[in-house]
Amino acid sequence: MKLQARIATYRRLREEALWRLLAADHAPEIIGLLQTLLMDGERTLSASILFERLQQHLDAINASDLPHELPRTAQAYAADWLAKGFLERRLPEGASEEEYELSAQTAQAIRFVSSLDTPRAIATESRLSLVIQQLVQLAEQTETDPTTRLQALYAERDRLDAEIARVSTGKVAALDGKRALERTREVIQLADELAEDFRRVRDDFERLNREFRERIIDDEGERGEVLDRLFEGVDVIAESEAGRSFNAFWNLLNDMEQSAQLDAALENVLARNFAKKLQRHERQFLRSFTGTMLERGGNVHEVLQHFARSLRGFVQSRGYLEQRRLNQLLKQAQAEALQLRDSVSARQRTPYTLQLTTSRLRSLSQWRLHDPRNAQVNGSIVRSEGAAISLDSVSELVAQSEIDFRSLRRSLHELLAEHDQLSIAQVLDRNPAEQGLGSVVGYLSLATRHGVIANNEHEAVSWKGGDGHWRHARIPLVWFLRKKRHEFA
Numbered sequence: 001m002k003l004q005a006r007i008a009t010y011r012r013l014r015e016e017a018l019w020r021l022l023a024a025d026h027a028p029e030i031i032g033l034l035q036t037l038l039m040d041g042e043r044t045l046s047a048s049i050l051f052e053r054l055q056q057h058l059d060a061i062n063a064s065d066l067p068h069e070l071p072r073t074a075q076a077y078a079a080d081w082l083a084k085g086f087l088e089r090r091l092p093e094g095a096s097e098e099e100y101e102l103s104a105q106t107a108q109a110i111r112f113v114s115s116l117d118t119p120r121a122i123a124t125e126s127r128l129s130l131v132i133q134q135l136v137q138l139a140e141q142t143e144t145d146p147t148t149r150l151q152a153l154y155a156e157r158d159r160l161d162a163e164i165a166r167v168s169t170g171k172v173a174a175l176d177g178k179r180a181l182e183r184t185r186e187v188i189q190l191a192d193e194l195a196e197d198f199r200r201v202r203d204d205f206e207r208l209n210r211e212f213r214e215r216i217i218d219d220e221g222e223r224g225e226v227l228d229r230l231f232e233g234v235d236v237i238a239e240s241e242a243g244r245s246f247n248a249f250w251n252l253l254n255d256m257e258q259s260a261q262l263d264a265a266l267e268n269v270l271a272r273n274f275a276k277k278l279q280r281h282e283r284q285f286l287r288s289f290t291g292t293m294l295e296r297g298g299n300v301h302e303v304l305q306h307f308a309r310s311l312r313g314f315v316q317s318r319g320y321l322e323q324r325r326l327n328q329l330l331k332q333a334q335a336e337a338l339q340l341r342d343s344v345s346a347r348q349r350t351p352y353t354l355q356l357t358t359s360r361l362r363s364l365s366q367w368r369l370h371d372p373r374n375a376q377v378n379g380s381i382v383r384s385e386g387a388a389i390s391l392d393s394v395s396e397l398v399a400q401s402e403i404d405f406r407s408l409r410r411s412l413h414e415l416l417a418e419h420d421q422l423s424i425a426q427v428l429d430r431n432p433a434e435q436g437l438g439s440v441v442g443y444l445s446l447a448t449r450h451g452v453i454a455n456n457e458h459e460a461v462s463w464k465g466g467d468g469h470w471r472h473a474r475i476p477l478v479w480f481l482r483k484k485r486h487e488f489a
Helices: 001-014 015-022 026-040 049-062 074-082 104-116 127-140 146-168 176-218 225-231 240-251 256-271 272-279 280-287 290-314 321-341 391-399 407-416 422-430 439-449 484-487
Strands: 042-046 087-090 097-101 451-463 469-483
Touching: 001 015, 015 026, 015 104, 026 042, 026 049, 026 097, 026 104, 026 391, 042 049, 049 097, 074 087, 087 176, 104 176, 104 321, 127 451, 176 240, 176 272, 176 280, 176 321, 225 484, 240 290, 256 272, 256 280, 256 290, 272 439, 391 484, 407 439, 407 484, 422 451, 422 469, 439 469, 439 484, 469 484
Parallel strands: none
Antiparallel strands: 042 097, 087 097, 451 469
16 A cells, blocks of 8 residues: 555656756756756846747757757747746736746756766764754753753853864964865755745745635635634734745844854855865855845745735635626536536537637747838828819818809809800800809809710819919819800899
C-alpha cells in the first residue's frame, strides 16, 4: 500500500511544472535560456524586452554548432512555456504591458540542476555546527524550568568570562580560511534559498485570496465566517498563518538594530582574506543580500496589501452577491441535469437552438501595424462640373422658396419679342439671375408649363450668387418659343 501511495504521488508530481521541465525534449536549452533571461540578472522582464532578448538567444543557438535547433519564434516559445507553467505573467497596476517571471517550480528546478554541476561534501562541519546551534537555541528558548534556565545562563556566562580572559592575553581562536570559506558558502546557499522563498509566500497569498473568495461565494448562510470577520474590519489574509509568519519576518527584516547588525556582519565577512577566494557572483550576492531581501519582501508585502484591499472591496461593494447568485444558478443547473441524466439521453434532440458566438483566431505574429498613411485623404482640389438639377426637384424647391415669377415672366415676354426661341442659359446670358438659384428654379418651373423639353439633353447654366461667386449647374434643356410669348404677358 505504501508503494502504491508513493507511485500515485510521483504520478501527480510528474504533471507539475518542475518535473515537466526536467523531462522536456530540449530541457538543457530551455533551462539555460530561462536561467540566463530571468534568474542570473533581472527576475522580471516586460513582454517586449523578453521577446527581443529571447529571439537573440534563439538566433545564436540556431547559428551555433549545437546538436538541437529551436526553430520557433520567441513569442511561440514564451506562450508554450507559459501554458506549461514554466513562466508566470502578470500585469502590474499602472504598467503599459505584461511582465514575465519564472514560476516557483521552475526556479527550484534550475537551482537543482545548477547544484549538480558544483558537487560539495555532504556531511560538512559547518552544516553540523549549524544544526547543533539551532537545536541548542531551540532547547533554551523552549525551556520553562527556571532552575534549568539559570544553570544554562551561568554556564554561558562562565564560557564568556573564559573567552574574555583568553582574548585579553592576546589569544584569539579564529576559524581557518578553509572552514570559514565553507561556512560562508553554506550561509550563501541558505540565504539564496530564503530569498527564493518569497515566491512561495506570494503564491500562498494568491491561494489564500482565491480560497477566501470561494468560501464567501459558496457559503449558503446569511453571513459566513469570512464575511463576518471582514465586516468587523479584520484583515483575514494578514491574520492567516501565512500572513502572520510573513509579517513577523517582515518586521524582523525592517528592524533597525537587526538590519545594522546584518550589514556590519556582511562588511566584516567580505573584508576577511578568505572572502577573496569566493567567486564573483558569491561576493556580489553577499553585498546585495540586504537590498535583495528588502526588494523581494517589499514585493510580497505589496501583494499582501493588494489582496487585502481587493478582498475587502469585493465584500464592501457587495459584488460577492452577484457571484454567489451565479454560483447558485450553476449548481441548480447541475443538480437538474443530474436528475435528468437517467431519463434523457445526451444524444436526444431538444427543441432549443443555442446560437454560439464565433471569432476569428489569429496568431499575434500575423497582425499588421496600422499605417496612418493608408488613411490619408487626398488634399488636392479638383474642379467639378456643375451640380445637376432635375425637374422632379423643382416643385419642392419652388414650394420652399419665394421666387419673383412676375419679373421672370416679364423678362421672357420681352426677350421672345426679339428671338424665335431661347433656352434658360441664353436667357441668363441676357438677363442675369437676380435671385441666384431661385431665378434658375423659377425658369425651370415656367418651362415645365410653357416650354418644350428636349428629351435626355442638358445644358450648363451659370449665375453669380449674393457673395459674388459664380455657381454652375447642369439642367434639362428646355426651349421657350415665340409662339407662346402671349402666355407670359
